[in-house]
Amino acid sequence: MADNTPVNGMITDAVTQANVKVLGDAPAMAMGSLFQSLAHSHGILYENAVSNQQQVGISSQAATNQGVIQVYSVDTMAGAVATQKIATSDVPDNMLSLLSALKATTGTAVS
Numbered sequence: 001m002a003d004n005t006p007v008n009g010m011i012t013d014a015v016t017q018a019n020v021k022v023l024g025d026a027p028a029m030a031m032g033s034l035f036q037s038l039a040h041s042h043g044i045l046y047e048n049a050v051s052n053q054q055q056v057g058i059s060s061q062a063a064t065n066q067g068v069i070q071v072y073s074v075d076t077m078a079g080a081v082a083t084q085k086i087a088t089s090d091v092p093d094n095m096l097s098l099l100s101a102l103k104a105t106t107g108t109a110v111s
Contacts, residue, residue: 086092
């Protein structure tokens with residue numbers, strides 16, 4: 001029991017015990033607060049990771065879409081047909097004959 005004071009000894013003992021209890025609980029409360037803060041930080045970390053994955057998914061879909069648009073915008077069959085028609089026609093031979101005639105009139109050699 002505490003020393004005799006103007007306050008009742010049982011009151012001072014109760015206050016002292018309450019203070020000791022608070023001091024005893026402080027490390028546990030601090031660790032609990034630390035764990036809650038850590039859990040909250042991890043939650044935000046995972047939210048950001050999911051958000052980044054969603055953004056990458058959207059970007060990859062947009063890139064794939066642009067690639068498909070570029071592939072479909074090239075009319076490959078029409079280009080192949082036109083090239084085949086030019087290659088089998090007399091146009092290249094006529095162009096070479098015209099070029100030879102032009103070079104002959106200017107006096108330069110055909111290369």
